[in-house]
Amino acid sequence: MRLLLVEDEVNLSETLIHLFKRNKYEADAAYDGKEGEQKAMTGVYDLIILDRMLPEQDGIDVLKKIRKNNLKTPVLFLTAKHTIADKIEGLDAGADDYLIKPFSNEELLARVRALARRNSEVVENEEIVIGRSKFLPRKGELKFGPGYGDSVNLTLKETGILEMLAKNNNLAVTKTDMLQKLWGPENDGDVNIVEVFVSYMRKKIKADLCGFSIVTQRSVGYKIKIL
Numbered sequence: 001m002r003l004l005l006v007e008d009e010v011n012l013s014e015t016l017i018h019l020f021k022r023n024k025y026e027a028d029a030a031y032d033g034k035e036g037e038q039k040a041m042t043g044v045y046d047l048i049i050l051d052r053m054l055p056e057q058d059g060i061d062v063l064k065k066i067r068k069n070n071l072k073t074p075v076l077f078l079t080a081k082h083t084i085a086d087k088i089e090g091l092d093a094g095a096d097d098y099l100i101k102p103f104s105n106e107e108l109l110a111r112v113r114a115l116a117r118r119n120s121e122v123v124e125n126e127e128i129v130i131g132r133s134k135f136l137p138r139k140g141e142l143k144f145g146p147g148y149g150d151s152v153n154l155t156l157k158e159t160g161i162l163e164m165l166a167k168n169n170n171l172a173v174t175k176t177d178m179l180q181k182l183w184g185p186e187n188d189g190d191v192n193i194v195e196v197f198v199s200y201m202r203k204k205i206k207a208d209l210c211g212f213s214i215v216t217q218r219s220v221g222y223k224i225k226i227l
């Protein structure tokens with residue numbers, strides 16, 4: 001999962017980016033409406049959190065433009081205003097949900113989970129069963145063994161890789177897609193880094209105990225094989 005936060009208040013932005021990363025979401029920040037629009041249009045994001053009042057370009061205009069350009073990514077609209085007219089304007093412009101400032105971190109995370117769930121084939125929930133293991137993406141944890149008594153902790157990138165694979169069922173995910181989503185639009189284009197991470201993961205995840213392995217699909221990418 002990769003999130004884009006378009007928010008001009010630097011302190012708030014830093015706090016929220018930190019919050020997202022602690023909850024194992026990859027997250028990028030944009031600080032004005034122009035930058036927000038540009039980053040959003042790369043198409044690598046699963047969810048955009050967009051502030052209403054922004055320099056360069058208003059949040060409503062960003063929203064209208066990305067929808068006009070056919071970007072379907074869900075948008076959570078942040079607004080300090082709370083009149084009914086403002087909410088309607090945001091929803092009419094193409095927002096999927098809105099949140100009124102100030103909000104609690106817990107409420108923000110709940111909205112993020114709800115929007116992600118709506119747009120994901122596998123429940124973007126706390127638990128995904130893979131083979132004989134249980135994957136908890138938001139905790140970066142893979143449980144395995146009798147009664148799931150053992151577990152291994154995954155890093156942010158490893159969690160992202162396993163999440164992409166698990167959500168694609170038995171179909172392969174390309175290295176380029178992984179690079180774009182997990183290293184962001186400013187990646188250097190070298191898929192070698194993805195190969196390095198997958199080889200770490202293969203050592204870390206005991207295939208015989210977890211009941212699955214990450215296999216290479218030649219000239220496509222990687223996929224999960226249930227054992």
Ligand code: CA
Binds near residue numbers: 007009052053054
């Ligand atoms: Ca603002």
